[in-house]
Amino acid sequence: MTVAPQAPAGVELTDPNSVIVTVDGIAVRVPKGALVIRVAEMMGIEIPRFCDHPLLDPVAACRMCLVEIEGQPKPQPACAIPVTDGMVIRTQRTSEVAQVAQEGVMEFLLLNHPLDCPICDKGGECPLQNQAMSAGSGVSRFDLKKRTFPKPISISAQVLLDRERCVSCARCTRFADEIAGDPMIELLERGAKQQVGVGPDEPFDSYYSGNTIQICPVGALTSADYRFRARPFDLVSTPTTCEHCASGCSLRTDVRRGVITRRLAWDDPQVNEEWNCDKGRFAFRYTTEGRVDSPLVRDGGELRPASWPEALDRAARGLAEARGRVGVLTGGRLTREDAYAYAKFARVVLGTDDIDFRTRVASDEEADFLAAHVAGKPMGPTYADLDAAPVVLLVGLEPEDESPIVLLRLRKAARKSGTSVVSISPVRTRGIDKMNAQWWACRAGDEASVLRRIGQGEDTHLLEQLRSDGAVILVGERMAAVPGALSQVAALAADAGARLGWVPRRAGERGAADTGALAGLLPGGRPITNAQARAEVAQVWGVDPNSLPEGPGMTTQGMVNEVLADHGRAESDQARRFGALLVAGLQLADDPRADDLRKALDEIPFLVALSTHHNEVTAAADVVFPVAVVAEKAGSFTDWEGRTKAFSAAIHGAQTSTDGRVLAMVADTMGVSFGTGDVSALRSELDTLGSWPGARPEFAPRDAAEAADLTLATWRLLLDDAALQEGEPHLAATARPTEALMSATTAQEHGLGQARSVVISTDRGSVELPLRLAEVAAGTVWVPMHSEGSDVLSLGAAHGSRVRVSGGAV
């Protein structure tokens, strides 16, 4: 926007995509087709509004934004009128017509509003309250009986509706319909009795329901969790980045007296726009429950609280003894800085390259894929690239569950930009329909061969689309379980010239890969086998390049195998391949080899755990250090795009240290120079290191394996049994049902035609789940990976594994 009057010499002011309009006597040049309300906003003129929301389609229902437009007999809603050249607009600031109209509407809005601000959650941050002050009169002339409704009803376990406060702006219903694609709430009845409602026994169980609470311009929608907990002016708010997945949402964390009371989606137009998912919004109770609150050391077989010096001393001695024979497991939830601290600690202090952030379904093929295509690569493809893409091919990725903001952006791209989405998936999910995507039915485990066939031109239209400018392929975490799939994805992307994005589930995975928390990789994607790369890193770390391990070290798989092989291999600890393990916050149950991991932790002579919470790892550890949860520390996460988003501590003055600080203290105690390990020091080292411009190791493609007759399809639902959802009953109540899905034909073939439930078994065990017939690829049974009653990881099975099915007892 520019102020119009005089153009500087030589500047052309006749951009065909702009028009000149006059608002309150000020002429401005603005983009053609912009809405009057947006133009006024750009000029700093605030027109009051309720139903208007910049990310929702205009509806012009509340009539609060009426302005006078020259030539129009009636005042017009600024939220729905696109500007035209020469338009003369007068807002409430200069037009009595507009001002009177707005005051009239405001008086109407308050007629049936209960004015129960003193007990309303929204009081203090309420657009109705604020605009009643700015655009209304102090006294109501309405002396009749208000329309009343019983106080709140639940429209889901976590969203409560106070109907008398509602101003029928329809923001919530439009959000559900347009943005989330979950039209589960609708306006019911009419006139003054109009109300938001849900169908009988069909609650508002959308993964995105919490956004409606946030965009409600009055206190009609409130959170079961937050209701009556705080007044907005008692909260200390901090912009943060969500720790739950790799979508990279900006959030605002509100803290009252050192305790998180709520989290809101924060505005990041390039990432989450103004939305987030319910997990990011509601799952924060874990920060207060089950925490490790002091160092612990094992004494006579029992863990007991210890002082920091004692614990540091024990850890330092144990790790020093095992130097060169220590394995490091960091998990995928660390901030970028903390992951880097482990990467550096392993190489400098422990003299090892045996480090892996993956305690989940993983493979060496994946590690090589990350080294070649992900670690330390520049940002992209991005959310904006999804918007602009002619086609987005999803391979083994269910964005709604695994990266919910990717789903929202793909839905938007499909609706507004005409992006076509193709999903290679064993199940036709609701998410696929929301993206208006083409479902490429694929038996779990067959992904590699499907990709090969696409590359060979089985679907010429798709291949053509993938070859066009801006095409994107997104591959999900579970493809690590399918031999050859990542190889084929990389080959297809290279052949077609499409951009390739890897979308992990956890917030810290991309950062861990980028910072070198993976065997074979130094920070910035440097191959540890490369002398030049080692030299660069050694210089920044201030160590002798020859002191760094030359790698490549072992991944989680290898470490576990070796630790188990150590059993009975040697009498003395010195002869073991592994003498100690250093483990950060992770859940053993996330790994399909959880049982082996448990055995390894029992077997290892010395185990140091840095953990926020008590868990299986801390229970087996010899030394436990408490560390800060995300809300208590500064740091950054790198989202799936490769975009790094820094944040500061939301809970100020928490008496907890970051993993990086604890590692620095251990290093100090060991007498090794490591630096302070604080966030800014680690960050500046990372900045100095930058990324590796040199050659990357060749990604040797792996062969596809023949998929079995009946395979397991599985991924983690957004809301499941995960540790970070502890203490959130309202959130858990909106999770999707735990059930197995099969196609009618496949069920028939396995004698399950009439079965109400199905037993899925491997050599390790079985689970029984209710069976629902659905659109599922032939030869596949889908189950949620880690929901209550469906811990398929305990079967040692992963996506694509061979399973057996039989009819259940129910």
Added chain:
Amino acid sequence: MTPLTPVITEHWDVPDLFTLDGYRRKGGYRALPKALAMDPDAIIGMVKETGLRGRGGAGFPTGLKWSFVPQNDGKPHYLVVNADESEPGACKDVPIMIANPHALIEGVIIASYAIRASHAFIYIRGEVPQAIRRVATAVREAEQAGLIGDNISGSGFSLRVTVHSGAGAYICGEETALLNSLEGLRGQPRLKPPFPATHGLYSLPTVVNNVETITNVPWIINNGVDWFRQFGTEKSPGFKVFAVSGHVERPGIYEAPLGITMGELLEYAGGVRGGGPVKFWLPGGSSVPMLTADYLDTPLTYEAMVEAGSMLGTGTPMVFNNTISVVKSVTRWLEFYKHESCGKCTPCREGTYWITGLLEKFEAGHGTDPDMDLLNEVCGHIMGRSFCALGDAAATPFPAAVKYFRDEFQTATTVPVDVSFPPSAGYVFEGVAAR
């Protein structure tokens, strides 16, 4: 005295006019072959030249509306007949559909041909099953006779006609709410622009016309522009099915040229019931401002009614005599609008609630002087600010009533309306009072 001109209503005394045979016997379906032999654009041009204006209330020129539909755009087009007649006092589309459904259908086929629609919908108010049955049966007959269907009479033109029943919402008479309802969505008006001519049913080019408007079409095709324009005035050409109700001796349908006066219609209807003077009357439904006996000689045309401070509306005059309380009448109408307000926009949703509450105070004899000013102001806050015309309609009755009958509202600040105007005195039907 202006003569009555039965055209649409000419053969309503034929008992089987509603059947295909009956309609054909009286000259029906003769316009259709003529129309199908014409160029569609020529039909649009012809309707344009007649100056036929929409009979649903707004009086928009029909030919002009048809010409807004983009032609040869390769998209399906739709004709939607608005048969959701629900306005208090309006009762002319329902009689047309019951008495002569085939005339409507013939009009539908011709209009669809003109605007290149291959699918027409007739959206009929759900509370009139008789009309729905008659029209649905007539559509079936027409299909069986090959008048609707593929390649009608070998013309190459194909048409499907769907009869749809409303579900009891006045708002669905608003054209965009009607389209939403037809699509299975909540019956609430849509944002305009885009207008139905380009983004109507299923977001495709659509013409929405009133029953009576469409029923005019066969006669226009048969008799031509000059014949049509001999009726009515320059700006309001043609004839009109006037449905006269209220305190008249013979309430009913009177078809006359536009420009006839209320006084004349009153005479045809046998004068005011029981003698006395006209207290007030409304030219076309409860949504138009009331007029007094001073306007009985004003021509019933679109333009003259506006000049008199009212509107022709649906052309269904309601007449009230001195037994009727204006306060009570306005209150009843507002209760209707409050009940029917769809809830979408604030002024209508909340305004009707407020006005009704205030009027009920007057009805009970508890009104106050400031309430009268407040009512005027609240109506002003609705008028021109609501999302659709329902709000405007709701804001109409009171200002007109208080303009002519302020003293009656004054009385209602102390005396309940039922005391000033005993209900029994106003009963229209004999014997009711005795009960």
